[in-house]
């Protein structure tokens with residue numbers, strides 16, 4: 001609702017202001033957010049349907065007619081979420097396309113267990129009842145009535161990121177789910193149902209959402225990955241629509257290291273919904289990371305979550321949580337929202353650059369490295385004032401307690417958890433988007449430059465080695481790697 005476009009569309013400043021207030025209100029004060037109501041309504045509908053016979057639960061043995069068992073993995077529990085194929089599958093001939101399916105366990109004994117499938121659908125189909133064909137662990141198949149709901153964040157496009165909720169029994173584990181428009185129709189593609197991980201493997205994961213338009217800012221991408229790893233990120237997710245050859249090589253390098261998962265995001269139907277289905281991708285990424293990652297940061301490659309007083313994201317979140325506890329608001333923080341500051345492309349002139357190098361004790365070699373690789377965070381030191389939450393803010397989520405994440409702020413949390421706007425004295429979002437504007441010099445935001453430079457040198461050297469290894473021509477890359485920089489292999493996450 002609060003994207004660039006809707007803001008532009010606001011004819012009156014006042015309307016925007018009211019919109020923002022309304023959204024802040026929704027996030028901060030509606031503890032009984034809209035999802036419980038959806039689930040409650042869904043449950044009532046299912047009960048009603050069962051009473052009228054509309055939803056006769058038919059249990060049959062698994063048949064090869066509806067499912068090709070030989071193409072199924074032997075042991076589902078051995079499949080990690082990233083192995084899931086991912087692309088969209090249409091339900092019948094409808095305008096509903098499903099991308100992935102997740103198990104939603106009972107939370108705090110309140111909500112019924114369900115399968116929550118994720119996809120893109122014509123928005124006016126929200127509310128539609130559909131059939132879910134659920135295959136349980138024991139291979140029995142049950143058909144139940146599910147309901148489609150448009151995501152809360154839809155930007156008034158005719159297609160929207162959508163959820164398909166199917167109630168399931170709490171006693172057995174659903175393994176697969178397929179969908180049809182009604183129970184008599186043959187179900188379509190079988191989706192593996194993804195569960196929260198049984199074991200925590202990392203503290204921070206980064207979701208880059210959708211990369212499109214032959215994105216090829218490989219140097220920015222490499223800087224972003226390097227910076228985020230320095231801050232604590234251990235794994236990256238990226239939804240690939242199209243990218244240029246250089247970004248592709250950088251991505252493949254990190255895939256080879258086992259720290260990046262790439263999922264495909266075909267133009268159709270993804271581009272029917274707001275911003276290449278970014279909202280669906282963010283939801284998908286948060287759900288995939290449930291329990292496997294304690295926190296998930298949702299940012300673009302040109303957005304940097306910058307601590308102001310600390311040296312890592314972990315320290316910032318701890319400081320925020322400590323303050324919440326100290327000020328008696330409790331430690332039940334589900335989302336940490338960072339306010340936004342745009343960095344400006346009016347770079348340092350030669351005199352200023354020389355002074356900067358001197359003050360920051362950068363060698364000529366380091367200066368060359370920064371300039372030739374276009375190390376944005378060290379070249380663009382002017383920034384604009386902060387814009388207040390939730391405009392352009394970005395968040396770090398706790399995936400298990402997030403119902404519906406959004407592009408700029410959370411749309412719905414499980415009850416009992418709160419959104420906290422991080423005080424800008426602790427951290428901000430630095431956005432490097434080549435903007436001109438009313439900017440002031442801010443040196444203190446790059447306190448991390450020495451450590452960052454060291455990490456960058458090794459990142460660039462490693463990418464260069466990767467290119468050489470794959471016999472990919474480096475001429476288009478213009479990577480300037482300090483020949484003396486020790487090439488340290490990046491350790492696997």
Ligand SMILES: *[C@@H]1O[C@H](CO)[C@@H](O)[C@H](O)[C@H]1NC(C)=O
Nearest residue numbers: 052053054055056057058059
């Ligand atoms: C529901 O299914 C059962 C078993 O297939 C059948 O005996 C029963 O008549 C069905 N009820 C309705 C209302 O269709």
Ligand SMILES: *[C@@H]1O[C@H](CO)[C@@H](O)[C@H](O)[C@H]1NC(C)=O
Nearest residue numbers: 064065067068069070071072
């Ligand atoms: C089942 O899937 C396997 C592997 O994908 C394929 O070789 C086989 O032909 C399929 N069988 C049927 C009946 O579709």
Ligand SMILES: *[C@@H]1O[C@H](CO)[C@@H](O)[C@H](O)[C@H]1NC(C)=O
Nearest residue numbers: 095122123124125126128158
């Ligand atoms: C939804 O909107 C589309 C396009 O505007 C229209 O063709 C379709 O009939 C509508 N469907 C429903 C169920 O209203």
Ligand SMILES: *[C@@H]1O[C@H](CO)[C@@H](O)[C@H](O)[C@H]1NC(C)=O
Nearest residue numbers: 196197198199200201291292
């Ligand atoms: C989440 O991970 C923790 C620690 O690794 C584990 O004890 C817990 O059972 C997991 N939760 C679920 C729902 O599997």
Ligand SMILES: *[C@@H]1O[C@H](CO)[C@@H](O)[C@H](O)[C@H]1NC(C)=O
Nearest residue numbers: 240241242243248251252262
């Ligand atoms: C990204 O998607 C494009 C278009 O489908 C494909 O050509 C390319 O190989 C993909 N890159 C990666 C790293 O998956």
Ligand SMILES: *[C@@H]1O[C@H](CO)[C@@H](O)[C@H](O)[C@H]1NC(C)=O
Nearest residue numbers: 347348349350351352353441
């Ligand atoms: C560089 O910028 C400074 C202001 O920060 C200004 O005083 C100086 O004249 C500029 N030098 C050149 C060569 O433009």
Ligand SMILES: *[C@@H]1O[C@H](CO)[C@@H](O)[C@H](O)[C@H]1NC(C)=O
Nearest residue numbers: 323327421422423424425426
């Ligand atoms: C942010 O933190 C500063 C310094 O601790 C404090 O003075 C200020 O009141 C805080 N702002 C808000 C909005 O809490």
Ligand SMILES: *[C@@H]1O[C@H](CO)[C@@H](O)[C@H](O)[C@H]1NC(C)=O
Nearest residue numbers: 256465466467468469470471
């Ligand atoms: C390329 O890397 C592989 C391991 O990833 C290594 O075994 C091989 O020797 C390397 N090749 C060259 C030409 O460096």
